[in-house]
Amino acid sequence: MYIDTHCHMSRNDYNDIPFLIDKIRKSGVNKIIVNGCSIESSKEVLELTKKYDIVYGAIGFHPTELDTFKESDLEWLEEHINDDKIVALGEIGLDYHYDNTDKNKQNYAFKKQLEIAKKYNKPIIVHSRDAIQDTYNILKEYNLKGSLHCFGSSLEMAREFIKLGYLIGVGGVVTFKNAKNIVNVIKNIDLEYILLETDSPYLTPEPYRGEQNDSSYIPLIANKIAEIKEIDVEVVEKTTTANASGIFDF
Numbered sequence: 001m002y003i004d005t006h007c008h009m010s011r012n013d014y015n016d017i018p019f020l021i022d023k024i025r026k027s028g029v030n031k032i033i034v035n036g037c038s039i040e041s042s043k044e045v046l047e048l049t050k051k052y053d054i055v056y057g058a059i060g061f062h063p064t065e066l067d068t069f070k071e072s073d074l075e076w077l078e079e080h081i082n083d084d085k086i087v088a089l090g091e092i093g094l095d096y097h098y099d100n101t102d103k104n105k106q107n108y109a110f111k112k113q114l115e116i117a118k119k120y121n122k123p124i125i126v127h128s129r130d131a132i133q134d135t136y137n138i139l140k141e142y143n144l145k146g147s148l149h150c151f152g153s154s155l156e157m158a159r160e161f162i163k164l165g166y167l168i169g170v171g172g173v174v175t176f177k178n179a180k181n182i183v184n185v186i187k188n189i190d191l192e193y194i195l196l197e198t199d200s201p202y203l204t205p206e207p208y209r210g211e212q213n214d215s216s217y218i219p220l221i222a223n224k225i226a227e228i229k230e231i232d233v234e235v236v237e238k239t240t241t242a243n244a245s246g247i248f249d250f
């Protein structure tokens with residue numbers, strides 16, 4: 001059985017969620033962590049966890065969705081962080097990709113959420129884009145664990161995050177032709193530091209790239225990792241599921 005440690009499942013993206021849940025279940029994925037990015041999507045996550053047995057949740061505020069962010073959102077987060085089936089804070093982090101980015105606001109919201117994670121002893125699911133050094137410098141100050149979701153940096157940085165207690169989230173990008181970086185990371189770190197994820201509805205793995213992604217494609221990512229590490233896919237399945245169970249309290 002597989003676990004998708006990072007995906008999204010908004011009504012805005014999928015019009016038939018019961019069908020989707022059924023499809024995921026049939027693919028051999030029996031747990032998925034649906035991530036919120038704003039207060040609205042985090043509320044959707046709470047609803048989904050109540051409705052579907054395979055759905056677990058991460059709630060939090062994404063760095064590029066902070067336009068309407070206000071202090072009271074943090075109170076809401078604290079009120080719900082210990083709700084049933086909420087296994088992490090996510091998707092949180094830093095994203096300096098766009099020129100109009102308010103770095104101060106991102107840093108503030110990230111740190112505030114890390115403080116909540118620390119207070120309630122919750123793992124975190126981290127988004128980091130064009131901001132790896134700042135992400136590292138901040139995480140170094142907090143003694144937390146979690147996932148570096150959709151890891152896109154170097155092998156050296158992967159090793160540094162692993163030292164801090166983080167696991168490396170690997171998704172559909174690994175199946176892309178230009179995936180040199182993450183292939184190199186996978187080759188050179190132990191399987192016990194790898195988590196599977198889809199980040200659906202984005203980043204659909206080959207051969208479905210361009211179509212809508214969902215958690216049922218997790219086995220394609222596992223197959224690719226098995227190929228890269230020259231091991232049986234069953235080992236990837238077993239180990240990554242154990243890795244996820246070790247970090248997130250299902």
Ligand code: NI
Pocket residue numbers: 006007008035091199
């Ligand atoms: Ni995501």
